[in-house]
Amino acid sequence: MDICRLSAEAALARMETGDLTARDLVQACLDRIADREDAVGAWTFLDPDLALSQADAADQRRRDGQAGPLNGIPVGIKDIIDTADQPTENGSRLCAGRRPDRDATLVTLLREAGAVIMGKCVTTEFALSAPGKTRNPHDPARTPGGSSSGSAAAVGDFMVPLAIGSQTGGSMLRPASFNGVYGLKPTFGTISRAGMSPLSRRLDHPGIFARTPEDVALAARVLMRRDPADKDMRGHAGLGEADPLTAAPRLMFVRGPAWDRGEADMQRAIEDLARGLGDVVQEAELPPVFDAALACHGMVMNGSVVQALGPYYDRDRAGLDPITADRIERGLTVTSREYLDALYQAEAMQDALAGVFDGIDAILTPAAPGQAPRDLSRTGDASFNGYWTLMGAPAASLPLLKGADGMPIGVQVVCPWGEDAKLLRICRWLSDKVGEWR
Amino acid sequence: MDICRLSAEAALARMETGDLTARDLVQACLDRIADREDAVGAWTFLDPDLALSQADAADQRRRDGQAGPLNGIPVGIKDIIDTADQPTENGSRLCAGRRPDRDATLVTLLREAGAVIMGKCVTTEFALSAPGKTRNPHDPARTPGGSSSGSAAAVGDFMVPLAIGSQTGGSMLRPASFNGVYGLKPTFGTISRAGMSPLSRRLDHPGIFARTPEDVALAARVLMRRDPADKDMRGHAGLGEADPLTAAPRLMFVRGPAWDRGEADMQRAIEDLARGLGDVVQEAELPPVFDAALACHGMVMNGSVVQALGPYYDRDRAGLDPITADRIERGLTVTSREYLDALYQAEAMQDALAGVFDGIDAILTPAAPGQAPRDLSRTGDASFNGYWTLMGAPAASLPLLKGADGMPIGVQVVCPWGEDAKLLRICRWLSDKVGEWR
Numbered sequence: 001m002d003i004c005r006l007s008a009e010a011a012l013a014r015m016e017t018g019d020l021t022a023r024d025l026v027q028a029c030l031d032r033i034a035d036r037e038d039a040v041g042a043w044t045f046l047d048p049d050l051a052l053s054q055a056d057a058a059d060q061r062r063r064d065g066q067a068g069p070l071n072g073i074p075v076g077i078k079d080i081i082d083t084a085d086q087p088t089e090n091g092s093r094l095c096a097g098r099r100p101d102r103d104a105t106l107v108t109l110l111r112e113a114g115a116v117i118m119g120k121c122v123t124t125e126f127a128l129s130a131p132g133k134t135r136n137p138h139d140p141a142r143t144p145g146g147s148s149s150g151s152a153a154a155v156g157d158f159m160v161p162l163a164i165g166s167q168t169g170g171s172m173l174r175p176a177s178f179n180g181v182y183g184l185k186p187t188f189g190t191i192s193r194a195g196m197s198p199l200s201r202r203l204d205h206p207g208i209f210a211r212t213p214e215d216v217a218l219a220a221r222v223l224m225r226r227d228p229a230d231k232d233m234r235g236h237a238g239l240g241e242a243d244p245l246t247a248a249p250r251l252m253f254v255r256g257p258a259w260d261r262g263e264a265d266m267q268r269a270i271e272d273l274a275r276g277l278g279d280v281v282q283e284a285e286l287p288p289v290f291d292a293a294l295a296c297h298g299m300v301m302n303g304s305v306v307q308a309l310g311p312y313y314d315r316d317r318a319g320l321d322p323i324t325a326d327r328i329e330r331g332l333t334v335t336s337r338e339y340l341d342a343l344y345q346a347e348a349m350q351d352a353l354a355g356v357f358d359g360i361d362a363i364l365t366p367a368a369p370g371q372a373p374r375d376l377s378r379t380g381d382a383s384f385n386g387y388w389t390l391m392g393a394p395a396a397s398l399p400l401l402k403g404a405d406g407m408p409i410g411v412q413v414v415c416p417w418g419e420d421a422k423l424l425r426i427c428r429w430l431s432d433k434v435g436e437w438r
Numbered sequence: 439m440d441i442c443r444l445s446a447e448a449a450l451a452r453m454e455t456g457d458l459t460a461r462d463l464v465q466a467c468l469d470r471i472a473d474r475e476d477a478v479g480a481w482t483f484l485d486p487d488l489a490l491s492q493a494d495a496a497d498q499r500r501r502d503g504q505a506g507p508l509n510g511i512p513v514g515i516k517d518i519i520d521t522a523d524q525p526t527e528n529g530s531r532l533c534a535g536r537r538p539d540r541d542a543t544l545v546t547l548l549r550e551a552g553a554v555i556m557g558k559c560v561t562t563e564f565a566l567s568a569p570g571k572t573r574n575p576h577d578p579a580r581t582p583g584g585s586s587s588g589s590a591a592a593v594g595d596f597m598v599p600l601a602i603g604s605q606t607g608g609s610m611l612r613p614a615s616f617n618g619v620y621g622l623k624p625t626f627g628t629i630s631r632a633g634m635s636p637l638s639r640r641l642d643h644p645g646i647f648a649r650t651p652e653d654v655a656l657a658a659r660v661l662m663r664r665d666p667a668d669k670d671m672r673g674h675a676g677l678g679e680a681d682p683l684t685a686a687p688r689l690m691f692v693r694g695p696a697w698d699r700g701e702a703d704m705q706r707a708i709e710d711l712a713r714g715l716g717d718v719v720q721e722a723e724l725p726p727v728f729d730a731a732l733a734c735h736g737m738v739m740n741g742s743v744v745q746a747l748g749p750y751y752d753r754d755r756a757g758l759d760p761i762t763a764d765r766i767e768r769g770l771t772v773t774s775r776e777y778l779d780a781l782y783q784a785e786a787m788q789d790a791l792a793g794v795f796d797g798i799d800a801i802l803t804p805a806a807p808g809q810a811p812r813d814l815s816r817t818g819d820a821s822f823n824g825y826w827t828l829m830g831a832p833a834a835s836l837p838l839l840k841g842a843d844g845m846p847i848g849v850q851v852v853c854p855w856g857e858d859a860k861l862l863r864i865c866r867w868l869s870d871k872v873g874e875w876r
Contacts, residue, residue, distance in 0.1 A: 303775075306773075307775045334773060335774065336744065336772040336777035338774070339774035347669060
């Protein structure tokens with residue numbers, strides 16, 4: 001197996017026994033990037049020497065018995081997340097050449113765990129919908145999705161085993177679905193956003209891409225740390241340990257309020273999956289309060305994006321991509337009454353969701369409308385993700401389905417608030433049970 | 439001493455030794471009300487038989503060894519707080535004859551502690567600024583302040599030893615100042631608002647009026663209880679115990695951004711007080727971020743009031759007092775961007791305030807612009823209170839100053855977030871040191 005195809009877990013095991021060095025691993029990833037970057041365009045900044053020097057430092061730490069839990073593992077960082085040693089341009093001309101003074105908290109945590117901050121991955125402009133240069137590694141005519149386009153594509157194309165993205169609508173799980181990788185949008189407030197360009201304090205979630213659920217857990221264990229600099233973090237102590245699954249999890253298949261926006265091959269594939277799992281899966285619909293879920297997410301997002309990006313808009317509207325400017329403009333007329341009404345309606349949905357989970361371990365639901373669209377001018381539809389983001393419950397996309405053209409399609413699995421560790425166990429169970437895409 | 443003039447603490451001590459019954463106490467308060475209500479107008483609902491039957495039940499509990507910490511103590515309840523056995527009309531024609539199904543959480547807690555729910559105290563319409571019938575008990579030509587008009591006047595006029603009010607701008611501490619009583623607006627999220635008519639989830643604080651700091655503490659100990667039905671409560675476990683003051687508290691006199699709205703006699707009186715306390719008091723001004731404090735509070739309040747009261751406005755604008763309708767209308771054009779900007783600016787003030795408290799136990803600052811105005815068509819200016827409400831820090835008004843006409847003027851004391859018990863100790867220390875109004 002090519003070294004660049006190793007999971008982080010497997011690479012760590014080899015480094016632990018001395019069969020692999022961090023330099024070898026990082027060099028293998030750099031070689032893969034050199035081969036493939038022209039076709040994929042996952043990176044907006046990459047300095048091979050900087051990456052290799054971090055790898056050498058990691059190898060030295062291992063020799064010194066100082067190896068952290070991600071020692072020597074290369075990680076891609078979405079370019080809305082600040083790095084002190086690499087530019088952070090938020091995917092926008094307005095931030096061209098921007099060099100932050102300091103690392104985002106999550107980057108600090110990765111460095112403390114020994115990770116190699118490999119480079120900066122392409123984001124749509126300010127993590128909204130104006131695409132960057134990235135193409136889908138499985139078909140360069142197709143979008144990789146967004147906004148975490150480069151992060152998902154880099155992991156899907158074996159350029160790095162791990163990458164960090166973020167989700168406000170569907171910016172983690174849609175690209176995870178399109179690129180055939182695992183994506184975790186953890187419980188709201190479990191990973192610090194300090195040092196990340198904001199869209200919405202109510203909705204922004206950093207997340208993790210990897211090619212195995214175990215690698216997601218490895219990174220989550222490092223990143224889920226309370227940070228006073230992010231005022232919206234809850235008292236989450238960390239990923240925690242989930243009890244091993246002694247029996248099959250009890251799953252509920254939910255089509256959800258976005259179902260009609262799905263494509264026929266996706267709908268068929270996930271219905272087949274649910275049916276194929278037999279007694280483990282029951283079917284249900286969400287309570288009526290969720291009828292307003294898509295509108296509510298849109299209102300909260302528009303109403304807060306305008307606050308977060310308004311200063312850029314005021315300063316230089318013409319410098320923004322028209323897609324970005326349009327999105328900000330949709331927020332200009334949102335009133336505080338509309339915003340708060342939507343916020344409190346979302347709370348009613350959260351209360352109702354607690355009832356839905358009664359007797360159930362996890363919800364199965366689509367992660368995206370279908371295969372990645374053959375359209376590089378947009379990043380696809382986030383309708384299957386936004387309302388789950390609004391719920392704040394942990395959600396993952398698993399690369400379990402195949403579309404009409406053989407492209408990956410994700411399955412979204414949602415667990416109750418705070419049950420991220422359990423969610424990752426269920427991901428493993430499901431992947432073993434039904435087999436991954438490919 | 440008239441029984442109706444006893445503090446709750448003194449009445450409880452007498453009931454404990456058998457020198458007083460709850461029936462005697464409640465009857466004495468009813469007699470005082472019968473004497474004075476025509477002049478003061480503190481009550482919107484009062485059923486003497488209902489009050490006496492609760493008193494008899496309290497006496498029975500005491501005989502049975504079941505007396506709670508407020509057993510037999512009559513408490514007035516602001517009429518925006520639901521009571522299942524008494525109407526709750528929110529001071530509005532639109533709610534005339536309204537009978538809630540159940541008690542507000544705080545009423546339940548009072549009943550569990552043995553209190554007699556004496557009756558419903560006059561509120562301005564929906565706790566905004568349209569006055570009810572209440573007059574200042576110290577001068578019937580003057581306003582009692584608002585919005586907790588009846589609660590403060592009832593305590594100030596010896597009709598009850600304790601009453602519950604609420605503050606979104608200055609609705610507790612302004613009437614406390616005008617009526618010569620102690621008022622506590624506790625730390626945000628320490629007393630449940632479930633069952634209370636909302637104005638702003640970000641700003642609404644239930645509070646306590648009494649004639650001694652010890653009585654305030656007695657009620658606070660009962661009411662500070664976490665309630666899942668109020669989603670904005672923090673993990674506050676209760677009032678807690680403050681360490682006894684082994685030395686004089688370190689105080690800081692702050693004029694604050696509303697100073698210029700103060701009247702000359704108030705300004706002189708509080709400056710004299712601060713000077714008279716000597717070395718215990720240093721002077722300082724708040725950091726520049728507080729320059730926007732009054733505007734910020736106004737924006738958050740207008741932006742959320744329109745959400746809370748919008749449905750009444752939509753249904754029957756003409757049924758509202760024009761003062762109420764006007765206030766709601768000020769919120770109609772608030773955008774989510776303006777609202778969120780103000781909210782996040784308030785957070786920056788909260789951060790800065792933590793620095794202000796460095797080496798300081800409490801802030802001394804005005805509680806109101808001066809004596810209660812001779813104007814029954816309005817309830818006075820809340821500028822000295824609103825920005826402290828926005829901070830969420832615990833604040834009390836102490837009846838320590840006297841105005842040009844001999845009317846009471848309060849001193850506001852503010853402690854760091856969560857230090858409510860310490861605040862009440864400092865109130866006692868200050869009252870002992872300088873002597874109360876009268």
